[in-house]
Amino acid sequence: MQQVRGVWDLESLVAWKGPQLVRLAQVLLRDEHQAEDVVQDVLATCVLKWSRIQALEEPSAYLNQMVVNAAISSRRRPWRREHASDPADLPEQSTSDPAGPHAERQRCLALLRRLPDKQRITLALRLYEDLPDAEIADLMNCSTATVRSNAHRGLATLRRLLAEEGIHRA
Structure with missing residues (x-):
């Protein structure tokens, strides 16, 4: 820069x-x-x-x-708030998709987008931006305990969604 x-x-x-x-x-x-x-x-x-x-x-x-x-x-x-369609309602792509990694990323993002706002924002800042809990708390104007709680709940919800879709974690 x-x-x-x-x-x-x-x-x-x-x-x-x-x-x-x-x-x-x-x-x-x-x-x-x-x-x-x-x-x-x-x-x-x-x-x-x-x-x-x-x-x-x-x-x-x-x-x-x-x-x-x-x-x-x-x-x-x-x-x-009006959406033409929700990405979660779209048909899933076949596993033989030549754009495999891209399709997997899009599927993960679609699952992440199904989370409530605070959980989604917390996980995005933590996992995509690699920010520590203290910085996330500052950005969201909340305590670090709230950040950890949102992250815990968001990850639990993602695990449940993965299980519902039959996706096994490695």
């Missing part, structure tokens, strides 16, 4: 962090296109607030916070 006289360059930060923000939003939200919209809104807000953001020691952590907050807010908007 490029720094100019001690401040972050917005273009470099977006180029470096943008794809990661989109992946985070895709895990947090149930709709891939909505995730892209959320990240686009966050980046547009960054342009407006850039003079303040560039002075921060860790602007990338601030961007993570903005994406989490925007994802939570977007889930509250009634017009955003």
